[in-house]
Every structure is written in structure tokens, then in C-alpha cells.
Amino acid sequence: MSPTPPARRLRLHLPRRMFAQVLLMQVAIAAGVAVLATGLFLAPLSDQLDDQAMRRALSIAQTTAAQPQIAEDLTDTPATASGPVQREAERIRTATKAEYIVVMDRRGVRWSHPTPSEIGRLVSTDPGQALAGHDVMQIDSGTLGRTARGKVPLRDGDGKIVGAVSVGIAYDSVRARLLHAIPGLFAYAGGALAVGALAAWLISRRVQRQTRDLAFSDISALLAEREAMLHGIREGVVALDRGGRIRLLNDEARRLLGIGDEAVGRSLDEALGEGRTADVLAGRVTGTDLLTVRGQRVLVANRMPTDDGGAVATLRDRTELEQLGRELDSTRGLIDALRAQDHEHANRMHTVLGLLELEMYDDAVEFVGEVVGDHRATAEQVAEKIQDPLLAALLVGKATVAAERGVALSLADRTGLPDRLIDPRGLVTIVGNLVDNALDATAGTSHARVEVELRAEGRTATLRVRDTGPGIPEEQRELIFTEGWSTKQRPAHRERGIGLPLVRRLAERQGGSATVGEAAGGGAEFTVVLPEALAAADLEPALAVPSDPHAHTVAEEESR
Numbered sequence: 001m002s003p004t005p006p007a008r009r010l011r012l013h014l015p016r017r018m019f020a021q022v023l024l025m026q027v028a029i030a031a032g033v034a035v036l037a038t039g040l041f042l043a044p045l046s047d048q049l050d051d052q053a054m055r056r057a058l059s060i061a062q063t064t065a066a067q068p069q070i071a072e073d074l075t076d077t078p079a080t081a082s083g084p085v086q087r088e089a090e091r092i093r094t095a096t097k098a099e100y101i102v103v104m105d106r107r108g109v110r111w112s113h114p115t116p117s118e119i120g121r122l123v124s125t126d127p128g129q130a131l132a133g134h135d136v137m138q139i140d141s142g143t144l145g146r147t148a149r150g151k152v153p154l155r156d157g158d159g160k161i162v163g164a165v166s167v168g169i170a171y172d173s174v175r176a177r178l179l180h181a182i183p184g185l186f187a188y189a190g191g192a193l194a195v196g197a198l199a200a201w202l203i204s205r206r207v208q209r210q211t212r213d214l215a216f217s218d219i220s221a222l223l224a225e226r227e228a229m230l231h232g233i234r235e236g237v238v239a240l241d242r243g244g245r246i247r248l249l250n251d252e253a254r255r256l257l258g259i260g261d262e263a264v265g266r267s268l269d270e271a272l273g274e275g276r277t278a279d280v281l282a283g284r285v286t287g288t289d290l291l292t293v294r295g296q297r298v299l300v301a302n303r304m305p306t307d308d309g310g311a312v313a314t315l316r317d318r319t320e321l322e323q324l325g326r327e328l329d330s331t332r333g334l335i336d337a338l339r340a341q342d343h344e345h346a347n348r349m350h351t352v353l354g355l356l357e358l359e360m361y362d363d364a365v366e367f368v369g370e371v372v373g374d375h376r377a378t379a380e381q382v383a384e385k386i387q388d389p390l391l392a393a394l395l396v397g398k399a400t401v402a403a404e405r406g407v408a409l410s411l412a413d414r415t416g417l418p419d420r421l422i423d424p425r426g427l428v429t430i431v432g433n434l435v436d437n438a439l440d441a442t443a444g445t446s447h448a449r450v451e452v453e454l455r456a457e458g459r460t461a462t463l464r465v466r467d468t469g470p471g472i473p474e475e476q477r478e479l480i481f482t483e484g485w486s487t488k489q490r491p492a493h494r495e496r497g498i499g500l501p502l503v504r505r506l507a508e509r510q511g512g513s514a515t516v517g518e519a520a521g522g523g524a525e526f527t528v529v530l531p532e533a534l535a536a537a538d539l540e541p542a543l544a545v546p547s548d549p550h551a552h553t554v555a556e557e558e559s560r
Contacts, residue, residue: 106131132153240268449468510533513528514527
């Protein structure tokens with residue numbers, strides 16, 4: 001024989017969808033509230049009906065006792081079924097629909113009763129309190145069953161207590177009133193439950209639309225996946241509510257923007273400060289792959305609105321890519337310069353060879369001396385006026401590139417910069433950007449010329465770069481310092497519109513300024529003032545503050 005299968009447990013399976021679960025819970029809550037409210041209403045209702053019945057009985061008893069004729073008849077006539085006390089009591093009982101009205105003397109003997117045979121007998125309950133002058137209200141049982149009673153003393157014309165009046169209201173009528181009220185109460189409770197169920201259904205439908213009919217387990221899984229995805233990807237994610245306040249930041253966004261959890265719940269301007277980064281994330285600047293600079297980082301931002309009026313912005317770190325792009329540009333420029341120098345060197349060697357073959361030895365010596373002297377003169381001139389080795393090397397190299405591009409690069413007569421720079425790499429970035437910018441503007445024009453002026457006044461360094469290019473229209477002189485703004489064609493490997501914003505940012509970081517105007521002979525003149533660029537004259541250069549190791553990593557390029 002096969003073993004007896006185990007008994008199955010009865011399990012209550014809840015619906016899986018959030019819509020059904022929310023609806024079921026809300027209907028259960030509404031039903032529970034309706035039942036609780038009904039019970040809380042019925043509990044005092046019975047006591048209220050009892051109290052009303054007792055007060056009504058007491059009021060009838062007081063009205064009966066207030067009639068002086070009853071007290072006189074009680075003292076002057078015998079207790080009989082046809083006596084005046086019985087007739088008056090029955091009249092009042094019939095008029096008020098009381099269960100009974102009993103008039104008794106001080107001994108507790110009845111002088112009136114709905115049952116005539118009870119007249120002349122002692123009352124069934126103790127009348128002591130009423131005969132002592134107190135009003136009494138109670139629920140008690142007597143010869144006529146359970147009643148709501150009111151007892152009052154009966155006084156004669158002199159105020160002397162000569163008896164008592166007891167009035168009873170049938171308790172069955174009180175219970176009937178209670179039972180009569182219950183169906184109406186249940187009707188109201190049912191109506192309230194129906195309204196609650198309808199409201200629960202409407203709310204559940206709204207929840208269903210907003211949650212796209214997902215189950216609680218699905219939502220929990222989605223939240224877990226979202227947290228893992230947001231904190232695992234290498235792109236910054238910033239979620240905003242409809243008011244423009246930050247409601248979510250992932251780890252990469254905190255790193256790129258340099259903010260922490262304290263920014264959550266604050267507006268972008270409060271968390272990031274006013275600037276292009278806040279404008280891009282807030283949607284005040286529109287477009288795709290928008291470029292912005294945050295600190296020393298070059299970021300590319302995209303913003304997507306959400307259905308609830310908020311938005312999600314993504315950030316990509318382009319700093320290393322921009323650095324590689326600029327290094328590629330520098331390498332290409334160096335290769336072009338070397339190719340041109342190689343070509344020029346070959347021409348010069350051919351010239352020397354021809355002079356030697358023609359036995360023009362003195363001319364050959366003179367030609368070689370002139371060539372070497374030109375290069376040496378340029379390097380010596382730069383080294384004499386610019387004592388910082390990094391800047392001097394940069395300008396010598398830029399002079400070679402300028403010569404190959406047909407541009408005359410020179411130092412102004414007033415140039416003079418001691419070797420006391422606090423942040424030489426930052427100034428190298430500024431000079432490199434502005435010189436490259438000027439070379440791009442003047443290359444290919446007639447009488448192309450770029451002049452660099454670097455001088456020191458105390459601890460202040462002033463840089464001016466003048467060119468003979470087309471110049472910058474007045475209405476664009478502030479736009480060129482905006483991140484991502486450029487009139488140049490974008491290279492395939494990087495973005496434009498970084499160099500000049502970086503120049504201004506480096507200058508402002510040192511408490512200085514970067515402006516552009518019109519040069520004296522036409523073209524553009526960029527002026528950068530750095531108030532604290534040099535160490536005090538009595539300090540050794542070795543004591544100068546080291547430069548920011550990241551200052552040179554962002555490109556030396558200008559947007560025009």
C-alpha cells in the first residue's frame with residue numbers, strides 16, 4: 001500500500017501585482033475602519049438611550065409631583081382603585097405613554113398603579129432615597145418587568161414630604177430604539193465602505209499607471225539594479241526634480257563635480273555655484289554633448305527631461321582624451337616643423353655644397369655663420385628677457401613653429417620676467433594657448449606678426465599677446481571665453497572651445513583677469529593680469545609654491 005499523502009496546508013495566496021495588492025489592502029483598511037467606527041458608535045448609543053429614557057421618566061415624575069392636588073388627595077383620601085390619585089396618575093400615564101406612574105405615601109404604600117390590584121400594597125423597590133428628598137434615576141426590575149425609572153419626593157403645600165412619585169419607561173422600547181437605529185447605522189457604514197472602496201480603486205489605478213503594473217518584487221529588483229548600475233558605471237549621473245533640485249548623484253558624478261551628499265535637495269546654483277556647469281545641467285544651455293569645465297576637468301554633458309518634469313543629466317570625463325588630443329596636435333605640429341626644418345636644412349646644405357664646389361670658401365663660412373647666428377640670437381634674446389626656463393623653452397619652440405608658418409613671433413621691448421614664478425606651468429598653459437591662438441589667426445595673412453609682452457611689477461605678472469589678424473568683434477569678446485563656444489572647425493579627435501575659458505579660469509584662480517581688446521595696429525590684443533604670480537624678491541625660487549600638477553593637462557587651445 002502506498003503511504004498516505006501528507007495533508008496540504010491551506011495557504012492564502014495574495015495577488016502578485018501591486019495594483020491588486022494595494023486595492024486589497026485599502027479595501028481591507030476601509031472595511032476595518034467602517035466596522036470599528038460602527039462599533040465605537042454603537043457602544044455609547046445604548047448608554048445614551050438608557051440615559052434619555054431615565055431622564056424622561058424623571059421629568060414625568062417631577063411634573064406629576066408638581067401638581068399640589070395629588071399631595072392633598074394623598075393625605076385626604078384612601079388608597080383605592082377609583083380614588084382621585086389613581087385617576088390623575090392614569091391620566092398622566094396615558095398622556096405621556098409611560099409604563100407606569102406610582103404614587104406612594106411615606107410608608108411605601110401604592111396609591112396608584114396600572115394594575116389596580118397592586119394599589120394599597122407596598123412597592124417592590126426601596127423608595128428610601130426619594131422619601132429622603134433625593135431625585136433618583138435607575139434601570140431596575142419590578143412587578144412590570146425591567147424599566148427605566150425616575151423617582152422624586154412628593155411634597156404638600158408647606159413643602160413637607162408626604163410621599164413619592166415613581167415613573168417607569170418600558171425598557172423594551174429603549175431596546176427597540178437601539179435595534180431600530182442599527183440598520184440605518186449599517187447603511188451609513190456600508191455607504192462609507194462603498195465610497196472608500198471606490199476611492200481605493202481609483203488610487204490603485206493611479207498607482208498601476210505610475211508603476212506600469214509592476215509587482216512589488218519587480219520594483220524591488222529594479223531599485224537594486226538601478227543602484228548597482230548607477231554606482232557601477234563610469235559616467236556621472238545627476239537626477240533633478242521638477243524644481244531643479246538635485247535628488248540623486250552617483251559616485252562618478254560626486255567625483256567629477258567635486259560635491260557630496262550634502263548637495264542632494266539643493267538647487268544646482270547652490271550646490272555648484274553660478275557658471276556654465278550649472279547652466280548646462282539645469283537646461284539653460286541646450287544641445288547635445290555640451291562642453292564644460294569643472295575645476296581641472298573637461299566634462300561633456302547631456303541632459304534628458306523626464307515625464308515628471310525633472311531631468312537626468314549624464315557627465316563624461318574628457319580630460320584625458322582632451323590631453324591626448326592636444327598632445328597629438330603638438331606632435332603633429334612638431335613633425336611638421338621638423339619636416340620643414342629638414343627641408344630647409346637640405347636646402348642650406350645644398351647651398352653650402354655649391355659654394356664649396358665653386359671654391360667660394362669665404363662665402364660659405366659667412367653663410368653658415370648667418371644661419372647659426374639667427375637661431376642663436378633668437379634663443380639668447382628669449383633667455384635674456386624670460387628667465388624662467390619653462391617659459392623660455394616654450395617661446396623658443398613657438399618661434400620656430402611660427403617661422404615655419406610664415407609668422408614673425410617676437411618679444412616686446414618692455415618684456416622682462418624674473419625666475420620667481422609661483423606657478424610656472426599655469427603661466428605656460430596661458431601663454432601657449434594665447435600664442436597658438438594668435439598663430440592660427442595670423443597664419444596665411446600678409447605681414448603676419450605676433451608680439452608677446454611679459455613683464456613683472458612687484459609680484460604682479462602682466463601678459464599681452466598682440467597679433468595682426470582680423471581681430472575679434474566687440475559683441476564676441478565675452479563669448480570667446482565661454483566653454484564650448486568656437487568659430488573653428490571641430491577636429492575629429494577632440495572638442496573646441498576649451499583654451500580661452502581655461503585661460504580665464506587660471507587667471508581668476510590667482511585673483512587675476514583675462515580680457516581681449518583691439519591691438520593698436522589692428523588685430524586682437526589679449527591681456528592677462530596675475531596679481532600674485534611671483535614670489536617676493538627676498539625669497540629663493542626654491543621656496544615658491546609648487547604648481548598644480550594638473551594645470552597643464554588641459555589643452556592649450558583657444559576658441560574664437
